[in-house]
Structures are given as C-alpha cells and as structure tokens.
Amino acid sequence: MKTMTMDRRRLLQFATALGATALLPRSAFADIISEATITGSAETTTGVAKSGKLRIGFSNGFSGNTWRTMALAQMKNEAAANADAYELIIVDGQGDVAKQVGDLDDLIAQQVDAILVIPNSGTAVVPALRKAERQGIMTVPFNLPVEGDTYSAFTGTDPKAKGAILGARLNDMLGGKGKIVAFGGLPGNSYSAGVWEGAISVFAPGIEVLAQKDGYWEEDRAKIIMADLLAAYPQIDGIFSDGGQMAAGAVKAMLDAGRELVPVTGDDYNGLLKLYESNKDDHPKFNIALVSEPSWEGVVAIRIAQRLLAGETVPKMQIISPTEINADNYKDYIKPDLPDGVFVDTTLTDDELKAMFS
Amino acid sequence: MAWTRIRKLAGQVAPIWLAVILLYALAAMISPAMLKPEQVANILQVAAFLGVIATGQTVALLLGGIDLSVAGVVTLTNIVATSVMLGSNDRIPLAILVCLVLSLMVGIVNGVLVTVGRVAPIIATLAMNSVLFGAALIYTDGSPYGAAAPAFKALAEGRIAGVPSSAIWWLAIALALAYVLRRTTFGRWVYATGANGRAAYMMGVPVVAVTIAGYALSSTLAMVGGLLLTAYIGNPSLGIGNPYMLSSIVAVVVGGAALTGGQGSVIATIAGAIFITLLTSLTNIAQVSTGAQFVIQGVLIAASVLLYRTLEIGGQRTM
Known part of the structure; x- marks a missing residue:
C-alpha cells in the first residue's frame, strides 16, 4: 500500500x-x-x-x-x-x-x-x-x-459499484451465510437505492435479509430501529449499511442489548472506526468492511x-x-483525537479538522 | 350501582388507552417478540423521549396554542449539551444549566410573542424553530463536536427494576404535571385560558403570565427530552430534533386534546406517546416501508380527530 x-x-x-x-x-x-x-x-x-x-x-x-x-x-x-x-x-x-x-x-x-x-x-x-x-x-x-x-x-x-463491493465483503465476512439487517439513508434517495441494488446483486444465496430500513444517515434513527429489530430477531449475523453513522447506531443498540457484535459495512465515519477499535477485543465476531465517500x-x-x-x-x-477500509488498514484512517462526526477520507489535516470541530 | 360506576370510570379514561391495548395485542400477534420484557422496556425507553416532549406540547395545546419550536430546542440541547460536556462527568451540571437557561429563554420569548406581540402561535414558534436550527448551525459551523459524559449516559440508559430510567423520568414528570394541571390554581388557569382566553381574563386569570409560563414549560420539557435523547445517543447530531416537531403534536392529538385549546390531558398524552412509538416499532418489525409508515401515521391522525369529534358528547375526561 x-x-x-x-x-x-x-x-x-x-x-x-x-x-x-x-x-x-x-x-x-x-x-x-x-x-x-x-x-x-x-x-x-x-x-x-x-x-x-x-x-x-x-x-x-x-x-x-x-x-x-x-x-x-x-x-x-x-x-x-x-x-x-x-x-x-x-x-x-x-x-x-x-x-x-x-x-x-x-x-x-x-x-x-x-x-x-x-x-x-x-x-x-x-x-x-x-x-x-x-x-x-x-x-x-x-x-x-x-x-x-x-x-x-x-x-x-458509483453507488452501485460501492454496493457491490460492500455486499461482496459482507459475504466474505459471513462466509456466504447468515441473517442480516440493512440500513439506507433518507427514504427514497437514489444513492441508497443504487448501493442496495449493487449489494443484492452479489449476496450469496445463504444471505437472508431480515429487514431493510431507512436510517436517514443518522445514528439516533438507526439505533432506535435496531433496538426494535433486535427484539424481533433473536439472530442477526450481520449489518449492511450504506453509511457509517447508521452502522454505529446499530452497533450501539447491540451493545445496549448485551448482544455479541457482528460484521458491519459502512463508510469512512470516524465514530464507527472508534467503536471498532474499542470493542473488537471483546467481540471476536465484530468486523468492518467500509468504502469511503x-x-x-x-x-x-x-x-x-x-x-x-x-x-x-x-x-x-x-x-x-x-477506497476500502477494513480490519487490516483501519489504523491508517482512524482519528482517535477527533470527534465521531469526522469523515476520515479527507485532504484536511488533523490540525485543520481540530480547528473546524471546536 | 356498580355498573354505572364502572361506566362512569370508563368514560373518564381516554379511548387512546383502549387503542394502545388493541395495538399491543395486534403487535403481539404479528410478532410475539413484542411481548418480551426487553422489548417492552425498549418501547418505554424510546417512548420516553417523545413522551417528555409531548408532555410539554400538551400544555401548549391546552392553552389553545402550539409549539413547533420543540424540534429546534431538542437539536440545540443535543448540540449544546455535548459540546459543553465534552465527555467529562464534571461538566454535566454546567451543561444542564446552560440548556435550562436557553430553553427558558426560548419559551419566554415564544410566550411574549404570542401574548404581547399577538403573533399567531404557529408562526411565532415556527420562526423560533428556524432561529434555533440556524443557531445550532452557526454554533457548530456545521461540524458538531463533543460527546455525552459516561455518568450522563447512565442517567438515561440505566435500568431500575428492569424499567429504563429515562421512562421513569418521563412518567414522574408527566404525573407531576398532571397533578399540577388538575389540582392547582395554575392548572385551572391553563384550562380556562385555553377554553376561552377572554372570559378567563374577565374572571381575573393572569392570561399573559399563564401563557408565557405554559410556553416556558413546553420548551423546558422539550429540553429535558433532548437531554434524555442525548444520553441515549451519546453524540451530537444536527438532525436529531426533526422527527419531534410533528410526532409530539400527533401524540397529544391522538391522546384526545383539541387543537382549539382547553381540552386534553397529560395522562392521555402518555398513552399517545406509547401509541406512536408502538406503531413505529410495529411497522419496523413488520417490514412496513417508510412510505407506508407515513401513510399509516397520517390516516391515524385524521381518524383519531374524527373519532374524538364523534365522542365529544361524552363529556370531560380526566385520564
């Protein structure tokens, strides 16, 4: 690299x-x-x-x-x-x-x-x-x-190409088999539709989509929805999300519910990288496959x-x-001293980001 | 006669409680998971945010007004609380104090605009909402920072005997306010002002002060809802208050409050908040699309208002 x-x-x-x-x-x-x-x-x-x-x-x-x-x-x-x-x-x-x-x-x-x-x-x-x-x-x-x-x-x-990569990586992380829930952004937006179209075109036959919900690209919405889904489905093996905020919200709902964390997809949202860093040791199945925007x-x-x-x-x-971010290279991207809201694939320096987020 | 007593008692309970029971039964049939204690706790936890905000909204509606600025108050509370707290427990009191002062100011300005300024409540609070959202954007410059402190998160996420502490906060606030509205002079003034402001004024009710206090109560409770939501999420988010502008009004209206003022109850709003949350939860679990969720919500608002109009002959309900 x-x-x-x-x-x-x-x-x-x-x-x-x-x-x-x-x-x-x-x-x-x-x-x-x-x-x-x-x-x-x-x-x-x-x-x-x-x-x-x-x-x-x-x-x-x-x-x-x-x-x-x-x-x-x-x-x-x-x-x-x-x-x-x-x-x-x-x-x-x-x-x-x-x-x-x-x-x-x-x-x-x-x-x-x-x-x-x-x-x-x-x-x-x-x-x-x-x-x-x-x-x-x-x-x-x-x-x-x-x-x-x-x-x-x-x-x-290209949303479709991104979705296909995220879908393929989720396949890999789950060994081609598992029950997943999916999150898109604002209802009816063409970007999420494209990503999802790309993803379902590559899902292995063993991947079962339990639910696909609109999470508005916001942590709070995704966390509330995920709490419901966790109650409804005793087994959720993976989370497909086209945004890192929603993946982070869903992961937080799993933590609250005392569930074992599972592989997730998303983008270059710093909050998700931080969650991965702090929970990966306690949750061996927790894994990330991300594509930046x-x-x-x-x-x-x-x-x-x-x-x-x-x-x-x-x-x-x-x-x-x-640009793909995963368990192997996330340390190159994570910004531990900067807020969760930062998107890490940026040409802004850490000092510039610190000045912005203060 | 026992039967008439039961009928009298039933007449005092808002039909929304029956609707909650029916919807819960329906939900349990569709997904037995809805009956699990964790899911009941989860619904109470999520309903608490809406519930606290809608409790304040009830006061605005009882006064014959409306408070559209609750969305802006929730967002600004979330942004200010996280940026003042910066993830540190020592700074929790300061964060709460700043939010309290801000929300009181917002409510007082709303109340003054509506009473002294004679601005229609829908316009005054909509304008305030725009100001608050703009202020949140200016304050953060679009890049919100900070986080909720660990002890603060426990405030909302903790469980007491299996019940989420945010739900306990909510029920305590709602019951206390229900007592104030039903048993104190202030409460009677609120109902009187909402039912007929002019008549209330003639009878010596300090209409202006009551209205200002009512709006201050509404924005303060929106702030408390915003704090609980912040404790739940832990992070700042500029869009966090948006869903509550309409859902807080819906919760009050399905609870049977009249938009014309003077009629409604905080206890019925508890049921209204549970009903709306339960409905969202059910549509989440039952794989209903977001579009269909909006349609169902809209139909229910219209249907409940129609229903209450038909039932209006039933007289004053207290629960």
Missing part, C-alpha cells in the same frame, strides 16, 4: 502538473488524490477557453451535516490557494429543491463561468443546467447523480471546471474508485 494521504501541498503540485499537461490521453485518464483513482468515460466534453479571472459558482444542496461541511472546507482551501485564477461563489439551497433551482438561476444571471452543484433533486435541477449550458456556462454536478446528460462533466462515486470530491469538481475553462477536453463521467 502506498502512502495513504496526500497533503495539500502535494495536491497543489499535482494540480500544477496537470495544468502543464496540454492534452491528456483520453483512455488513460487517471487523476489521483489520496490513493483513489478516477476513471474517465470514453465520452468527452470540450470546454471553452476563457481569459482573465474566472468566476466559479457552487450551488450546495444543503449544509447541515459534517460531510458537507468538510467538503465545503476543502473546496474553500482549494479556492484560496488559487485565488488569482478564480473566485468561488457559494450558494446554499438549505435542503429545499425549489430554493436550489432559484440559486442556480441566480448564478446564471450573474454570468459565472462555471457552475458546480450537489443536487437536492437529480431531476429538478435539469432545466436550470440546460439553461446554463445554452448560455455557455460549464456545469459540473458532483457527489449525487443528475438525471440525463445535460451537463458538461460529472464526478462522484471522499469529501474531497468538490476539489476534483473545481479542477474539472478549471480544465474546461482552459478549453481542454475532459471525460464526461469521472468516477472515483472506492
């Missing part, structure tokens, strides 16, 4: 190196931050070269959780380091589908050069993105999918926008390969 983290200085050098590369070989496109690779699609978009100081707008769907806060902090760091090249204008949709569409219209009216967006709704933002495109504004949605192809480029992870996705999105605004040709879909 290579060195796990890349600090911002190295990221910057990397950005400079990319800027110097006039033309990237399309099929071999690979961007590296941390140890993840980014795979580009064959389909490409050619940008329009703009001169002078650029203005890049970012329409954030909402900002009420740690992941978004960390994502935003990394984007601001990136923008501060490139303050002479562009200005980053951030607007917040406050979790409201309609407000975000209004935000996008505002950015279009301000004639920004590029728009980045994490959509609250993958369908509701489409007309606004189309309008931006017609006015020559580059659009780069990231993190959550957008319906259709009315954008310049997209970056993020990198909070530096926004930095990749900014760089894609920059490249488009330099007139370069970029892959339309840039999928970030999953």
